Structure formats: structure tokens, C-alpha cells
Amino acid sequence: MFLVTGATGSLGRRIVRQLREQDSSVRAFVRLYSNYGELEDRGAEVFIGDLTEARDIAKATRDIEYVISCHGSGKDAQAVDYRANIDLIDHAIANNVKHFVFISVLGVDRGYQAPTFKAKREVEKYLMASGLNYTILRPTGFANNLLPLAERFRDTGLYLLIGDNQNRSSIVSTDDLAKIAIASVTNSSAQNQVFAVGGAEVLTREDIPRIFAEVFQREPIILNPPLFLFDGLRSGIGLINPQLEQSLGTLRTLLAHEFYCTTEEITRLESTFNLKMESVRSFIQRYLGSGLSTANE
Template sequence: MFLVTGATGSLGRRIVRQLRDQGKSVRAFVRLTSNYEELEDRGAEIFIGDLKQDKDIAKACQGVKYIISSHGSGSNAQALDYRANIELIDCAKENQVEHFVFISVLGVDRGYQDSATFKAKREVEKYLMKSGLNYTILRPSGFANNLLPLAERFRETGIYLLIGDPQHRSSIVSTDDLATIAIASVETSAAKNRIFAVGGPNILTREDIPRIFARLFNKEPIIINPPLALFDGLRSGLGLINPQLQKSLGTLRTLLAHEFFCTAEEIALLEFTFNMQMESLESFLLRYLGSN
């Protein structure tokens, strides 16, 4: 039995789908307000709970062999990115879980202080490594599925909003590939007690993304490129009205201000360890959106 948290998120949903396609038992941790009907139809065991409630986590962990922590935090990094994962790790130990897969984030070890999410995930990594559990920590770059709505908007308008330095590099990862790796980690001996950077096979600059859209949809891109200083100004203005919102934008600001890409050596290690070829962003978009 796999326990998957964040089971209705973009990554968690894909993990549950793949597990069920492989005929494996999976318990999907979901909120009552989320859309989990598809997962239930696929044969997943639905566990309705709240990751901010320790008793719900304790119940969800009973009788599971593997845990894949794939939930996000929204605007509550303290409760969800940090506290819920610490409780999951403790309950995994109590229930003698055989392997714990934690979805972290690329760059988590760089000490970015403006992002509560980065700080929380790094502390969880350290706690997991000291826990005595068998683990795999995956540090993905940006998720390819996050670009789907941007691509659809580009197809309609030809407009692409690019905030910050167009030359900053990224390694957008196929969200389907990340799900495959998360599942395979529990049975891959070379992934035991290891940390992997996870990205796509190509290092892309930010301005490469609208060019990919342009090729897919045969449409000349109109790139709007406001400076990061404009975002900072808007964030500061919002902080006068809502200081909590200003803080919650710290992770987005971190992502906009820095590069997040995997080296060729990191991708080669990933492909060798999991015996797979990572999918390019262009291939991912073509699969989901086709072309014009």
C-alpha cells in the first residue's frame, strides 16, 4: 500500500494514476473539498483528512508500506511544508514504513531566506535523513504542467509575460516523468537514501519558452518583459495592505530572481539510475496540447 499526500494536485494525481495503472494499492490523502472522483474511479482508496491534523496523518499512515509526500503548502508553509511532513516522518517510523519519498525543490540547499517553502523543505530533508527511515529526496525544477495554461493563453493571444531576466536558465521537468521517478524510487536500490536533482533533458533560458510555444502553434510571440523591480514594487505595495500576502509571495520572488536548472551530469545520473529518458518540455506540451 502506497500513501500519497497531495493526491489531487498536479503531481499527486499523476502518481496515483500511474500506481493504479500498475495495479498497485494506493491510499490517496485528499481534502473533502477537492475533486477526487477520478482517483476513486481508478480504484484508489480515498482518505479524507486534513494534513494540519496530526490524528488524520496518524490514521492515514496505518498499514502502509510506502509514503510519497507530494503535497504543496498554498500559503501555509509552516503547517504543510514543514509540520505535516515532520508528522508524516514520525508516523512512518511508528508504522515501520519501508521507504519514504519526499518531493522537495531544486535549490533548496542555497539558503534562500525570503521563501518559507524553501526553508521548510530543507529542514524536512535534514529531519528525514536523520530519521533512520529509508528515503529518497527528489528536488525537481519547474513542473511542465504549470506551463499548460500559459501555452493555451499564448495559443489564443500570442502574448507571453516574462518577468525578470530572459537569460535565466531552467530545467523544466515533465510532471509525468517526476511521478514515474517518485514511484520507482521505492524499489530502485540505487535510489535508497539518495538525493536527486530532477529536471528535463534540456537547459532552457526563460525566453526559450515562448519560442517553443511559437513553434508548436506557428504564432509569432509577443513577449512582455517587465523588470523584477516592478514585481518588488507591487509586492511592497501589497504589504502595506496585507503583510501576510507580502510574505507569501517570497517563494514566487525567489523563483523569479534565480536560476533553477540541472546539470548534464545530474540528468545523466537520473536517467541511468531510473533507466529512462527524460521527456523534453516541447514533447510534453505536444502530448497535452497538440499543435496548430
Template sequence: MFLITGATGSLGRRIVRQLREQGQPVRAFVRLLSRYSELEDRGAEIFIGDLRQDKDIAKACQGVEYIIVAHGSDNEAQALDYRANIELIEAAKANGVKHFVYISVLGVDRGYEDAPVFKAKREVEKYLIASGLNYTILRPSGFANNLLPLAERFRDTGIYLLIGDPKNRSSIVSTDDLAKIAIASVRVEGAKNQIFAVGGPEILTRETIPRLFGKIFNQEPIIINTPLLVLDGLRAGIGLINPQFQRSLGTFRTLLANEFFCTSSEIATLESVYNIKLETLESFIRRYLGGTQEIF
């Protein structure tokens, strides 16, 4: 039995789909108000709970052999990115879980003090490593599915809003590939007790992305480049009204202000360990927006 947290999110949904296609039993941890009918239709066991409640985590982990943590925080880094994951690790230990796969974030070890999500994930990584559990930690760069709404808007308008330095580099990972890697981590011997940077096969500057959209949709991009100072001004204004939301925007600013890409050697290691050929961003966009598509 696999327990998947964040099962209705973009990554979790893909993990559940792929596991069910392989005939694996899956317990999908979902919130009552989330859209989980597709997962139920695929044969997943639906567990309705709240990751902020220890008793829900303890119950969800009963009878589970593998846990894949794929949930986000919804601006609640302390409760969901930190505390819920610590409780999941403790419940995994109590239930004899064979392997714990943790989705972290690329750059988590750089000490970004203004990014609550990064800080929480780094502390969880350290806790997991010291837990005695078999683990795999995956540190992905940007998810390709997050660019699908931007690509659709570009297709309709030709406009692309770029905030920050257009020369900053990134390795956008196919969200489908990340799901495959997360699942394979429980059985690939080379993934046991390891940390992997996970990105796409190309290093792309941020200004390359609208040009790629232009190639796919055969139109010249109109790039609107907004400096980070605009976001900083917005954060300052929000801080007067909602200090907590202001702090949560620190993670967003960190993502915009810095480079997050995998080196060629990191990608080569990933492809070798998992025996996978990573999908390019162009292929991902064409596959989803070039015809019939599943939920992003």
C-alpha cells in the same frame, strides 16, 4: 499500500494514476472540498483529512508501506511544508514504513532566506535524513504542467508575459516523468537514501519558452518582459494590508529571480539510475495540447 499526499494536485494525481495502472493499492490523502472522484474511479482508497491535524496523519499512515509526499503549502509553509511533513515522518517511523519519498525543490540548499517554502523543505530534508527511515529526496525544477495554461493563452493570443531576467536558465521536468521517478524510488536500489536533482533533458533560458510555443503553434511570439521591480513594488503594497501574504510571495520572487537547472551530469545520473529517457518540454506540450488530454 502507497499513501500519496497532495493526491489531487498535478503531481499527486499523476502518481495515483500510474500506481493504479500498475495495479498497486493506493490511499489518496485528500481534502473534503477537493475534486477526487477521478481517483476514486481509478480504484484508489480515498482518505479525507487535513494535513494540519496530527490525528488525521496518524490514521492515514496506518497499514502503509510506502509514502510519497506530493502536497504543496497554499501559502502555509509553516503548517504544511514544515510541520505536516515532520508529522508524516514520525508517523512513518511509528508504522514501520519501508520507504519515504519526499518531493523537495531544486535549490533548497542555497539558503534563500526570503523563501519560506525553501527553508521549510530544507529543514524537512535534514529531519528525514536523520530519521532512520529509508528515503529518497527528489529536488525538481519547474513542473511542465504549470506551463500548460500559459501555452493555451499563447495559442489564443500570441502573448507571453515574462517576469525578470529572460536569460535565466531552467530545466523544466515533465510532470509525468517526475511521477514515474517518485514511484520507482521505492524499488530502485540506487535511489535508496539518495538525493536527486530532477529536471528535463534540456537547459532552457526563460526567453526560449515563448519561442518554443511559437514553434509549436506556428506563430511569432509577442513577449512582454516585466522587471522584478514591478513585483517588488506589488509586494511592498501588499505588505501594508497582508504581511503574511507578502512573506509568502518571497518564495515566488525567489523562483523568478534565480536560475534553477540541472547539469548534464545530474541528468545523466538520473536517467541511468532510473533507466528512463526524460521527456522534453516540447514533447510534453505537444502531447497535452495537440489532441485529447487528461486533467493537467
């Protein structure tokens, strides 16, 4: 039995789908107001709870062999990104869980002060010292986040690019990341290892609208406001909603810095998990060419 937290998120939903396609038993940790009908339809055991409640985590981890932690906080990094994961690890130990997979973020070890980065780094350190068998995955940006941008581009030709258009990234297929997370629990070469997880290519940020232009056969109209405009907007928001301003710190970090995997890191990843990472172009074509709605992707 797998326990998947963040099961209705873009990554968690894919992990549950793939596990059920393999006929694996999976307990999906969800919130009451989330859209979890698809997970039930696929045969997942739905556990309705709150990750900020230790008693819910205690119940969810009973009779579990593997934990895949892929939830995110949105706003409360301390309660959800940090404390909930610490409680998950503690209860995984108490329940003799065989393997714990933690979805972190690329760049978590660079000393960024954004709360999400700090929380995930502390969880990494706690997990490494816990005595559990673990795999830590540090992905770059998720390719599914590009789907709404691609749809807007297809319809209007517009692309909003904030900040330096030469910043590099290696955006990962969210489906590939789900495969790697699942495979980690049985791959001996992944035991007690940390992997940077990126896509098949290193792209500059201005490469993304170029790829969209090739896929949809239209000229891009790129809007490229400088980063200081975002900073001004964030500061203004902080006067009204300090918590939202703090959560936007993670986005600010992502906009201001480069997040890409080296050739050596991708080679190690592909060799360990015996797969070829998907390109951004392939991902966009596969989803938008199939008629799928991107609402739950």
C-alpha cells in the same frame, strides 16, 4: 499500499494515476473540498483529512508500506510544508513504513530565505536523520505549469516574462517526475539518495515562448516587465495581506534565480531510473495536441 499526500495536486494526481495503472494499492490523502472524484474512479482509497492535524496523519499512515509526500502549502509553509512532513515522518517510523519519498525543490540547499525553501530543507535534514529508508527528489519547475501559458499563447500570441530573460531552467515533465517518485521505492540505487530532477534540456526563460511559437506556428508578443515591478506589487499586497506577501516570496525566489540541472545530474538520473527525460516541446505537444483540458493537469 502507498500513501500519497497532495493527491489532487498536479504531481500527486499523476502519481495516483500511474500507481493505479500498475494495479498498486494507493491511499490518496485529500481535503474534503478538493476535486477527488477521478481518484475514486481509478480505484484509489480516498482518505479525507487535514495535514495540519496529527491525528489525521496517524490514521492515514496505518497499514502503509510506502509514503510519497508531494503536498504543498500555498500559504502556510510552517504548518504544511514543515510540520505536516515532520509528523508524516514520525508516524511512518511508528508504522514501520519501508520507504519515504519526499518531493523537495531544486536549490533548497542554497540558503534562500523563502519560507517554502527553508521548510523543505529542514524536512530533508530530519528525514535523513530519521532512520527511514528515503529518497529525496529536488525537481525544477513542473512542465504542467506551462500548459495554461501555452494555451493563452496559442489563442493570443502573448507571453508574460517577468525579470531576466536569460535565466536558465530545466523544466521537468511532471509525468516523468511521477514515474521517478514511484520507482524510487523499489530501486536500490535510489535508497537514501538525493536527486536533482530536471528536464531533457537547459533552457533560458526566453526559450519558452520560442518553443510555443514553433509548436503553434505564430510570432510571439513578449511582455517583459522588470522584477522590481513585481517587488512593488508584492509590497503593496503586504499592506493588505501580509501572509500572501510572504507566500509570494517563493515566487520571487523562483523568478530571481536560475534553477537547472547539470548534464551530470541528468545523466545520473536517467541512468538510475532507466528513462529518457521528456523535452518541454514534447510535453506541450502531447497535452495540447490531445484535446485534454488542462484544468486538472
